[in-house]
Amino acid sequence: MDAYVEGYYEDPTLGAGAHQAAGVTCLQCHEAKIEDQVHEGLVWLAGDFSTDENGLLTTVGVRSDEKMCTANGCHDFDEVVAATENWGGEEGVNPHDSHQGRAIDCSNCHGAHQQSIMYCNTCHDYEVPEGWATPERAGDAA
Numbered sequence: 001m002d003a004y005v006e007g008y009y010e011d012p013t014l015g016a017g018a019h020q021a022a023g024v025t026c027l028q029c030h031e032a033k034i035e036d037q038v039h040e041g042l043v044w045l046a047g048d049f050s051t052d053e054n055g056l057l058t059t060v061g062v063r064s065d066e067k068m069c070t071a072n073g074c075h076d077f078d079e080v081v082a083a084t085e086n087w088g089g090e091e092g093v094n095p096h097d098s099h100q101g102r103a104i105d106c107s108n109c110h111g112a113h114q115q116s117i118m119y120c121n122t123c124h125d126y127e128v129p130e131g132w133a134t135p136e137r138a139g140d141a142a
Helices: 015-021 034-046 066-073 077-083
Strands: none
Touching: 066 077
């Protein structure tokens, strides 16, 4: 795992660094269940996995949802909603209590292992937190 963890903690734009600074270990989010470990071992032995251009495993399909992020009292979602009320000074705007409800995963925006992205700005033009990326707007894609 060293190739994946290297650099996570030094990059202030990644959520992994904030978690590490708060004393949260990788295994507090990534529970090492025996059935998952057996499956991963079999996939590894069979060579049935995808890699990127650097030869690292791809993370397609890895999601963080409200259940994962509030587990063990890590984040209180009601507090998160309250803290982002009237986002960017815009009355009624709250990225954590949007018209999409709680149907979207936390990882749609929050990147623990990659740069966070202001998912709302796919359609809207809200304030983007420092260090975050702005997505390509819907309709701008060619």
